[in-house]
Amino acid sequence: MARYFLEVAYNGTAFHGSQLQGTTPTVQLYINQALTTLLREDIISFGASRTDEGVHALCNFYHFDTTQALHQNFQYKMNAILPGTIAVKQLYSGADTVNARFDAISRRYRYRIYHKKDPFLLHRALFYPFTIDTSLLKQTAVLLPLYSNFESFSKRNTQSKTFLCKLTRSEWEEHGNELHYVVEGNRFLRGMVRGLVGTQLQVARGRISLGEFKELIEGRDCTRADFSVTGNGLYLEDISYPQGSLIRC
Numbered sequence: 001m002a003r004y005f006l007e008v009a010y011n012g013t014a015f016h017g018s019q020l021q022g023t024t025p026t027v028q029l030y031i032n033q034a035l036t037t038l039l040r041e042d043i044i045s046f047g048a049s050r051t052d053e054g055v056h057a058l059c060n061f062y063h064f065d066t067t068q069a070l071h072q073n074f075q076y077k078m079n080a081i082l083p084g085t086i087a088v089k090q091l092y093s094g095a096d097t098v099n100a101r102f103d104a105i106s107r108r109y110r111y112r113i114y115h116k117k118d119p120f121l122l123h124r125a126l127f128y129p130f131t132i133d134t135s136l137l138k139q140t141a142v143l144l145p146l147y148s149n150f151e152s153f154s155k156r157n158t159q160s161k162t163f164l165c166k167l168t169r170s171e172w173e174e175h176g177n178e179l180h181y182v183v184e185g186n187r188f189l190r191g192m193v194r195g196l197v198g199t200q201l202q203v204a205r206g207r208i209s210l211g212e213f214k215e216l217i218e219g220r221d222c223t224r225a226d227f228s229v230t231g232n233g234l235y236l237e238d239i240s241y242p243q244g245s246l247i248r249c
Contacts, residue, residue: 054231126233198226
């Protein structure tokens with residue numbers, strides 16, 4: 001039995017999230033179907049990170065096991081079977097002990113917002129035509145890596161047993177008509193990035209103060225955070241694994 005990893009990208013507007021939900025159109029459903037069709041055996045994949053409905057991925061990983069030797073044109077054939085909204089970017093092999101989800105050491109997300117109406121950004125970023133203080137946004141972002149418990153930014157009904165996360169990057173970038181929030185860490189909670197973005201925007205609009213933002217984090221009460229920003233502005237941008245654990249095929 002050999003273990004392989006697929007690095008994939010997808011347009012999240014086409015799916016009801018990434019995780020398998022019976023016959024509901026999800027990224028994992030289409031990957032499993034393509035693998036099963038190509039290898040002519042039932043294949044179940046395992047994803048590195050779950051993304052919600054509408055959320056995009058520039059990089060996500062799925063591992064699967066098979067006893068078959070893969071055809072040299074395996075990646076090409078997978079892309080031919082998959083819908084145009086999913087692409088296999090690279091195929092890797094790994095030891096059967098390496099798990100796509102549990103062995104990832106970091107994940108990076110990017111949330112894009114724009115303030116001037118642009119039809120070419122529809123479903124690709126959040127239209128946010130409100131007056132905001134970018135200096136306050138940058139101050140909130142700097143604060144976040146100083147904390148380790150992010151229960152305030154975790155939606156309820158989570159399967160997580162701990163709310164501890166280590167953020168190694170948290171910053172707002174200006175890109176012309178767009179503002180991007182970039183955050184990287186060892187793990188993320190359910191709805192966490194959207195909660196971070198929505199709540200920071202409340203500070204930038206003057207609806208809560210910087211002091212209240214700190215109190216919200218320390219209060220560990222998710223009912224005070226703002227999770228209302230839409231999924232289509234969010235991108236899973238990168239996932240990394242320990243050096244040498246994945247080998248490019």
